[in-house]
Amino acid sequence: MIMELLEYLGIALVGALFLVVMSKFVLQNTIRRENHYYENREAREERKLLEAAGITTDKANTDKEGKH
Amino acid sequence: MTLGTIITANCLHPGLIMIAMGLLVIALPEKVRRPAYMAVPVLAILATFGLGPDSQMVYQISSKFGISMVRYDNLAMIFLIAFCIVSFIAVTYSLNGDNRFEMGMSLMYAGSGMGIVLAGDVISLIIFWELSALASCYIVYAKRTRKSTKAAFRYILVHGFGGNMLLVGIIAYITRYGLEIQNLTGQYSFIFWMMFVGVAINAAVPPINSWMPDAYPESTIGGTVFLGSFTTKAAIYVMIRFFAGTEWLVWVGAFMAIYGILMALLENDLRRLLCYHIMSQLGYLVAALAMGAGYGVDGSAAHAFNNIMYKGTLIMCAGAVIYGTGKRKISEVGGLYKSMPLTAICFMIASFAISGMPFLNGFASKALIMHAVKEGGPALAAVMLTVASVGTWMSIAIKINWFVFFGKPVHEVTPAAEVKKIPLNMKIAMVLGAATCIITGVCPKLVYNITPSMTDGHPFTVEHILEYLVLFAGGTIVFFLFYKRMKPHDEISLDFDWFYRVALDRFILWASTGIHNFFIFWDGKVLKACQYMGTHMGNPYLWTKESDSKAIRNISFDNEDREIGDVIVAICLTLLVMLVVVAVIAVK
Numbered sequence: 001m002i003m004e005l006l007e008y009l010g011i012a013l014v015g016a017l018f019l020v021v022m023s024k025f026v027l028q029n030t031i032r033r034e035n036h037y038y039e040n041r042e043a044r045e046e047r048k049l050l051e052a053a054g055i056t057t058d059k060a061n062t063d064k065e066g067k068h
Numbered sequence: 069m070t071l072g073t074i075i076t077a078n079c080l081h082p083g084l085i086m087i088a089m090g091l092l093v094i095a096l097p098e099k100v101r102r103p104a105y106m107a108v109p110v111l112a113i114l115a116t117f118g119l120g121p122d123s124q125m126v127y128q129i130s131s132k133f134g135i136s137m138v139r140y141d142n143l144a145m146i147f148l149i150a151f152c153i154v155s156f157i158a159v160t161y162s163l164n165g166d167n168r169f170e171m172g173m174s175l176m177y178a179g180s181g182m183g184i185v186l187a188g189d190v191i192s193l194i195i196f197w198e199l200s201a202l203a204s205c206y207i208v209y210a211k212r213t214r215k216s217t218k219a220a221f222r223y224i225l226v227h228g229f230g231g232n233m234l235l236v237g238i239i240a241y242i243t244r245y246g247l248e249i250q251n252l253t254g255q256y257s258f259i260f261w262m263m264f265v266g267v268a269i270n271a272a273v274p275p276i277n278s279w280m281p282d283a284y285p286e287s288t289i290g291g292t293v294f295l296g297s298f299t300t301k302a303a304i305y306v307m308i309r310f311f312a313g314t315e316w317l318v319w320v321g322a323f324m325a326i327y328g329i330l331m332a333l334l335e336n337d338l339r340r341l342l343c344y345h346i347m348s349q350l351g352y353l354v355a356a357l358a359m360g361a362g363y364g365v366d367g368s369a370a371h372a373f374n375n376i377m378y379k380g381t382l383i384m385c386a387g388a389v390i391y392g393t394g395k396r397k398i399s400e401v402g403g404l405y406k407s408m409p410l411t412a413i414c415f416m417i418a419s420f421a422i423s424g425m426p427f428l429n430g431f432a433s434k435a436l437i438m439h440a441v442k443e444g445g446p447a448l449a450a451v452m453l454t455v456a457s458v459g460t461w462m463s464i465a466i467k468i469n470w471f472v473f474f475g476k477p478v479h480e481v482t483p484a485a486e487v488k489k490i491p492l493n494m495k496i497a498m499v500l501g502a503a504t505c506i507i508t509g510v511c512p513k514l515v516y517n518i519t520p521s522m523t524d525g526h527p528f529t530v531e532h533i534l535e536y537l538v539l540f541a542g543g544t545i546v547f548f549l550f551y552k553r554m555k556p557h558d559e560i561s562l563d564f565d566w567f568y569r570v571a572l573d574r575f576i577l578w579a580s581t582g583i584h585n586f587f588i589f590w591d592g593k594v595l596k597a598c599q600y601m602g603t604h605m606g607n608p609y610l611w612t613k614e615s616d617s618k619a620i621r622n623i624s625f626d627n628e629d630r631e632i633g634d635v636i637v638a639i640c641l642t643l644l645v646m647l648v649v650v651a652v653i654a655v656k
Binding site: 009013 | 330542554
């Protein structure tokens with residue numbers, strides 16, 4: 001039984017490591033790079049709407065608007 | 069053929085009660101609306117108690133053709149009971165809502181979910197399926213913000229597409245198999261694929277999964293509890309009916325389980341994170357149903373039941389955090405245990421349940437699933453599901469409990485004194501949800517006994533309990549090893565919606581620019597040609613002027629060096645040719 005539990009601990013450690021590396025390093029970096037485009041587009045849309053309503057905006061502030 | 073509209077029934081249909089009362093709730097005056105709203109799930113529960121093996125309800129369209137709306141068996145009943153319980157809890161939670169349309173639509177949505185699981189044939193199945201899509205779309209929209217409107221539009225596009233795929237599949241299905249619902253495993257035809265894609269969209273199978281984290285968090289906090297409980301679980305029910313035993317689905321399920329966790333680890337928005345957990349848990353259900361009858365289907369049904377309970381509780385607690393603080397991101401809150409102790413405890417119970425902590429409901433149903441996959445599936449798939457369990461522990465049980473409730477806030481957060489008090493009805497609903505997690509966790513037979521084959525997972529063995537504790541220990545070690553990386557970050561996390569938010573956007577930009585340039589190019593050419601023709605037709609001598617031949621250039625009036633004799637010769641020659649031609653024609 002101890003061997004089995006050690007096996008499970010191994011799976012847990014390696015699995016957790018895999019998840020962290022995949023999500024926090026590989027996926028996060030890829031997603032961050034790709035999301036700039038979307039983020040900027042959302043901010044542009046937001047800014048257009050505000051400008052159409054006659055509100056002048058600071059670009060740096062509105063860039064944050066598109067975030068979830 | 070005479071057409072009639074007669075309903076032959078020996079029972080009450082809980083789903084139809086919910087739908088009819090949903091319409092009534094919209095019309096009722098405010099004074100009686102809330103009591104009526106609260107009474108509806110109770111009526112549905114009573115109607116469910118009245119169902120039995122002989123129950124039937126047929127909507128007789130003609131003397132030879134009727135739509136069967138009730139099918140009583142254990143599979144339908146386990147889903148129906150779960151839907152009834154969660155309806156009651158969700159209604160209690162959203163009792164302080166003030167949008168009567170949302171209240172009515174929520175009841176109709178829950179009713180259509182019940183209609184799907186009770187459907188006696190494919191026609192009633194598709195009717196309730198489409199009704200569910202419409203009602204849920206309104207719930208997404210109900211917040212009436214710009215984001216929720218856009219999310220509802222995308223939601224109805226995706227579900228309209230999925231619903232139509234299923235409809236086409238069902239029409240083709242009726243022509244081959246008739247109205248009765250039967251398993252399609254191994255019959256890879258047009259019908260299989262159309263129906264599978266239609267159902268898979270609702271079950272959030274990648275790559276068409278992003279509608280869920282896109283839409284659910286944009287609804288109201290009460291609406292999300294309904295949304296998180298019906299669409300995906302009803303899709304799993306339909307998958308069990310039609311595709312249970314399709315072995316390759318185990319890979320789909322294992323991938324979903326891992327992918328959901330990877331995205332949940334990244335996510336900063338509380339409700340989006342929970343949506344990825346719904347997807348991950350659906351992966352377990354899909355993997356289990358792939359193993360077929362026995363442990364597989366029972367595991368899938370039991371886990372769906374438990375999932376509805378703990379997921380509902382998690383969503384309610386997340387909603388309470390949003391209600392109390394006005395914040396929806398993990399990075400914007402922290403240390404809420406002091407100001408929201410009940411919410412923190414309920415969340416902790418539900419998060420431990422979803423991770424598979426012994427003596428909570430997730431543990432009992434995961435035992436069935438893991439047994440099914442280990443016995444009948446590939447070893448790698450079993451390892452993937454085990455790793456997903458570790459990830460679930462890390463991404464919800466540690467991450468949210470630590471960063472939202474018990475740990476010190478990472479960033480500046482709302483002071484405890486400013487946290488709004490949670491209404492009593494919301495507290496009761498959260499406690500009810502957490503209590504179901506404990507009750508069905510301590511007495512798993514309550515759920516095992518209503519599964520289709522009534523298999524017993526025997527979860528409470530020392531080995532099994534220790535296995536899970538060891539898994540959690542491993543996850544905890546790695547989490548705190550990478551603590552800095554695990555801290556929530558404020559950023560967007562697109563997943564497969566990258567294809568339509570970024571790639572499609574870029575494609576449209578590229579295509580529209582290309583088409584614009586194409587027309588600009590040809591417009592220029594055509595305009596130039598017209599200009600050339602117009603100028604030269606108007607003044608034929610320009611042709612002679614621009615000719616490569618010196619002889620022709622010379623006859624141009626524009627040419628100052630022209631020799632008039634050449635012109636006269638040319639005219640005479642032309643006349644001569646003409647005379648010859650006329651003579652030849654005349655002789656003939």
